[in-house]
Amino acid sequence: MIEELANGDSFIRRLDPRGKIVVVFLFSMVVASANRLQVLLCALVLGLLIVLAAKVPVKELVRRLIPVNMLILFFWLFLPFTFGGEPLLHIGPLAVTREGLLYATRITLKSNAMMLMLIALVASTPISTMGHAMHTLGIPQKIVHLFFFTYRYIHVIYREYFRLKNSMKIRGFTPKTNLHTYKTFAYMVGMLLVRSFDRGQRVHNAMLCRGFKGNLYSLSKFSFKKGDIVSVVFMLTLIILLGVLEWKKTI
Amino acid sequence: MHISEGILSPAVLIGGAALTAAGVAVGMKNLDQKEIPTMGILSAAFFVSTLIHVPAGPVSVHLILNGLVGLILGWKAFPAILVGLALQALLFQFGGMTTLGVNTLNMALPAVVCHYIFGNALKPGTGRTVIISSAFGAGFCSVLMSGIMVGFSLYLTGEAFLPAAKLMVAAHLPVMFIEGILTAACVLFLRKVRPEILEGDHVS
Numbered sequence: 001m002i003e004e005l006a007n008g009d010s011f012i013r014r015l016d017p018r019g020k021i022v023v024v025f026l027f028s029m030v031v032a033s034a035n036r037l038q039v040l041l042c043a044l045v046l047g048l049l050i051v052l053a054a055k056v057p058v059k060e061l062v063r064r065l066i067p068v069n070m071l072i073l074f075f076w077l078f079l080p081f082t083f084g085g086e087p088l089l090h091i092g093p094l095a096v097t098r099e100g101l102l103y104a105t106r107i108t109l110k111s112n113a114m115m116l117m118l119i120a121l122v123a124s125t126p127i128s129t130m131g132h133a134m135h136t137l138g139i140p141q142k143i144v145h146l147f148f149f150t151y152r153y154i155h156v157i158y159r160e161y162f163r164l165k166n167s168m169k170i171r172g173f174t175p176k177t178n179l180h181t182y183k184t185f186a187y188m189v190g191m192l193l194v195r196s197f198d199r200g201q202r203v204h205n206a207m208l209c210r211g212f213k214g215n216l217y218s219l220s221k222f223s224f225k226k227g228d229i230v231s232v233v234f235m236l237t238l239i240i241l242l243g244v245l246e247w248k249k250t251i
Numbered sequence: 252m253h254i255s256e257g258i259l260s261p262a263v264l265i266g267g268a269a270l271t272a273a274g275v276a277v278g279m280k281n282l283d284q285k286e287i288p289t290m291g292i293l294s295a296a297f298f299v300s301t302l303i304h305v306p307a308g309p310v311s312v313h314l315i316l317n318g319l320v321g322l323i324l325g326w327k328a329f330p331a332i333l334v335g336l337a338l339q340a341l342l343f344q345f346g347g348m349t350t351l352g353v354n355t356l357n358m359a360l361p362a363v364v365c366h367y368i369f370g371n372a373l374k375p376g377t378g379r380t381v382i383i384s385s386a387f388g389a390g391f392c393s394v395l396m397s398g399i400m401v402g403f404s405l406y407l408t409g410e411a412f413l414p415a416a417k418l419m420v421a422a423h424l425p426v427m428f429i430e431g432i433l434t435a436a437c438v439l440f441l442r443k444v445r446p447e448i449l450e451g452d453h454v455s
Binding site for chain 1: 253254255256257258259261264275279282284285287288289290291292293294295296298299300302303305306307308314316319323330331333334335337338340341342343344345347348349409411412413414415418429432433434435436437440441444445448
């Protein structure tokens with residue numbers, strides 16, 4: 001099933017989601033444009049500390065870092081050889097360059113630092129809360145509504161998909177690499193779309209019956225408390241510090 | 252075909268985000284408030300479809316279906332794909348905040364282009380062969396274009412990415428054929444069962 005990250009109670013969980021989103025966004029921007037290894041290492045350590053403070057279970061954390069690092073691993077197979085620079089050692093006709101190794105290390109650090117921060121955010125904020133926070137941060141209402149509807153129905157349609165898949169299994173369908181398999185999957189996707197389309201119309205009509213006027217209301221009110229101000233200021237200082245270190249080349 | 256966080260250069264990220272913002276703006280202009288429940292549920296169906304794995308020889312690949320999204324939604328593919336990718340980042344941490352713009356552009360622009368090239372064949376009254384070849388073309392070309400755009404984003408970041416980018420496009424060649432076949436069969440199915448989905452009229 002599609003599961004949200006398990007979230008235990010933590011200090012970070014109780015913070016205002018708007019502050020968290022802004023902090024993670026600024027952090028990601030600074031790290032994405034940083035280039036110095038020392039700065040990136042600091043960012044990685046910061047990400048790790050925040051993820052630990054958000055009390056993300058280690059097993060879950062590792063599982064969620066795997067897909068990112070698979071792509072990074074793929075680039076590690078190329079970048080040390082294809083990046084021009086001073087050769088360090090030769091493997092057959094290929095030369096591993098110092099610059100290539102540094103570059104690959106850099107993107108590894110960057111990726112993981114940014115992922116840790118994102119995981120901390122996701123683990124400490126329910127997705128529906130995130131939607132309301134996005135709205136108060138100025139994302140257009142139509143996009144936020146689309147986000148809510150999509151999120152709400154992913155689970156419903158995933159169950160529908162499971163039912164279709166099971167009924168195919170019961171009828172003895174085994175997927176192979178042939179035209180029959182692809183056609184069957186295509187009809188299944190088509191059926192999924194038809195059912196979703198019909199469901200969409202029913203949901204819309206039902207909402208109209210209940211007086212839907214184009215507004216979704218949140219029961220949770222956001223309030224920026226003292227703790228929020230302190231943590232946002234603290235995090236912003238650290239992010240600015242990272243930026244200054246990158247710019248001034250001080251460590 | 253996601254590019255994860257921390258790989259692309261800031262210039263590519265900003266350019267991608269700006270173009271995506273423009274695309275989403277056009278898509279939202281075409282999107283009526285009344286259509287949002289249906290659109291959201293269709294987006295959810297596309298999201299679930301990308302979780303389906305189909306066998307391709309010894310391995311299995313997941314569906315992308317941006318060609319089908321383009322045929323059905325047109326410019327509204329931009330907001331639909333934006334929301335889908337945002338949810339993938341939040342639920343599975345595939346992609347992230349800074350890459351959302353580029354990744355949306357790489358998936359949604361081919362969808363819109365395919366809508367304009369192949370969308371005409373879906374109008375009522377076209378023959379079976381035309382429908383099959385157009386839908387196949389949409390499925391095939393959208394993945395091809397997305398692959399090239401992903402490769403191009405990497406190339407703009409650094410020339411050293413070129414060999415890796417080429418291999419990524421080449422590895423997607425079987426996926427293009429699979430997507431083409433699936434899109435064609437799916438469009439034929441929808442034509443028979445619920446043609447109004449293809450006709451772009453999503454409000455009752």
